[in-house]
Amino acid sequence: MAEDRAPVTRRRADARRNIDALVEAAGAVFATSGVEAPAKEITDLAGVGVGTLYRHFPHRADLVKAVVESGIDAVAQAGPALAAGHPPAEALRLWARRFTELIATKRGLASALQSGDPAFRELPGYFLRRLGPIVADLLDAAVTEGTVREDLGAEDLLHALTMLSQPAPGRGIDHNQRVVAVFLDGLRHDPAR
Amino acid sequence: MAEDRAPVTRRRADARRNIDALVEAAGAVFATSGVEAPAKEITDLAGVGVGTLYRHFPHRADLVKAVVESGIDAVAQAGPALAAGHPPAEALRLWARRFTELIATKRGLASALQSGDPAFRELPGYFLRRLGPIVADLLDAAVTEGTVREDLGAEDLLHALTMLSQPAPGRGIDHNQRVVAVFLDGLRHDPAR
């Protein structure tokens, strides 16, 4: 119907801007008020009407997913890069550090991932599909190398890292990094034990 | 209203029965629907009116606290007993096992403990006050003995155990016991490392 396509692309740019604003605002609001924060709080911060939120993210989980997605890519991509440049166990440790940074600054996301709330039912699956393979590769390499114990699956590890990376009230990210480090120590294979 | 007023003690017994029913029901409902479950769900299960809930537990946190309390005592008391009968590191490990059993079967409690929700603001404090000293004693003994590293505080440890004990969707308590064991391995002091 529209002979000239130009306006369409222009419009898309506007929409894109709103979508980005929403995801950013949602990230901030989730961090403050949790994943169940009122939609209004998010749209106000994004400077956008409620309708716009629902147009782009019909379900709450869509928005949460977008927020997760917005940070997850860099972490996912870091996996292969670290594997290439470091010995397996070290690569795993460095990757976990990155992962903790991601989760620890996104209060409430992890709890959404395991909340059991039907609205978020798909999220853990998405999360695992996206990061599971990266962890599996890192873990397998270290197990093959013989420096890491083999009795813990990639998903178990991912879940443990997720929980330990949860922001703890009254403590900073250092706390998370410390307990994650302890956990990874425990993961080291030590035949003498 | 009631012409035949039952003796006071009789009433007390009734109240006690209701309180117990409420706490038990709340535990079950929290496990199924999370700590934010509708009050009605709890009172229906307890076979009691909503008013009764509010009489005994004016705030949601009071009820959560009661539920936590109902399981926490045995775990708290187990601390000294285990310390008396086992070497420090082993005592710590056994106690952690008990603790995990408690938390892993109370879905949602840990997340309430760290939810940041103002309604639960007092809970972490209560939790720490109650269990902090027990962990501290077990931990100090092991550090003194030299079998456990000294760079992790009792509260950090308690928090880490709490997170790792969270029920993971699709996995059972075995998962929690496994990752807790890994964590405790990491806690062991190993000068050779």
Place this chain on the structure above:
Amino acid sequence: MAEDRAPVTRRRADARRNIDALVEAAGAVFATSGVEAPAKEITDLAGVGVGTLYRHFPHRADLVKAVVESGIDAVAQAGPALAAGHPPAEALRLWARRFTELIATKRGLASALQSGDPAFRELPGYFLRRLGPIVADLLDAAVTEGTVREDLGAEDLLHALTMLSQPAPGRGIDHNQRVVAVFLDGLRHDPAR
């Protein structure tokens, strides 16, 4: 739990009063603004909170059904009475008169009955179950007597009466009575035709 039952009955009376007020208000509002009128309009007229409406009538159809029910009984009961005191064709005509009075003063109900809106899916069934047998008895008697044609089912007749009894904008109930009378004339069995 409550030893003395008296208060319960008392309370029921209060609730009953609200329910009656709601049904009456709904009848009035449906007549003015149609069956899809905002819930608020109804509760305001009934002098009751929205919550009360939803407690007693969780679905819109429940309320419509109650409104229908509130008038339908007298009409249903009139069937046998008229059959006993009049020749069949006359009984049918008199009953139709009563039926038209009922429907014509409840603007919008009939349209709900055949709206196709999923919310009202059960209503036509309810309506037919309630009145179908009455019409069938009246009709059968007249057919047996030989004064009424036999090629129209009771449900067809009921539906036709319902449609012709719909309040017509700008016309009063006389209009409905007149067209219903014409229809019933058409129903008369006349072998000579």
Place this chain on the structure above:
Amino acid sequence: MAEDRAPVTRRRADARRNIDALVEAAGAVFATSGVEAPAKEITDLAGVGVGTLYRHFPHRADLVKAVVESGIDAVAQAGPALAAGHPPAEALRLWARRFTELIATKRGLASALQSGDPAFRELPGYFLRRLGPIVADLLDAAVTEGTVREDLGAEDLLHALTMLSQPAPGRGIDHNQRVVAVFLDGLRHDPAR
């Protein structure tokens, strides 16, 4: 915006195509979801933006009117033709048959005609203005001939036919034709009665 502006007539053709698509789509959607169906549903089916709908049909009633109009002309024109080729009473019967075909396949239109909704306030007037005279002519001829009773006005008749032609859930157009036939039988003048 558009550098290459198409000739005006070309534009007109496009607009015409859109209008036709909208009316057709509206007819289909009204049949399925009622006259109050979301605008989006209609524009999607027409393959057109919402803005286009509002440009051509600023008010919902305009669209309904267009849909009604699209079918009404043939029926209106059939009046004189039938009057010319048949005896009055027969002409009336045949015309009613055509009318029923029109209404029975346009679910929801008749209810819009008498909904009382301010948005449709003009529709009944339009409907009567268009078809009233046709019915009046047919009716007058039959009354003059002496085969049809004279105590029912053309508008009363039109309204009755409209109601009886309403699609009945679970029944087909046969049902409507049957009850309309009964009604017309009732309309016949029979001095013997």
Place this chain on the structure above:
DNA sequence: TATGAATGAGGTTTCATTCAT
């Protein structure tokens, strides 16, 4: 004391309508 009906604030969601492109 216990009850559960009533309340209404607060959140969600839908959709008619506008308007920049």
Place this chain on the structure above:
DNA sequence: GATGAATGAAACCTCATTCAT
């Protein structure tokens, strides 16, 4: 003229909390 993104009012519905009985 056409588009469809954005808007926000308006409706829905749920539930924590109060309070008359």
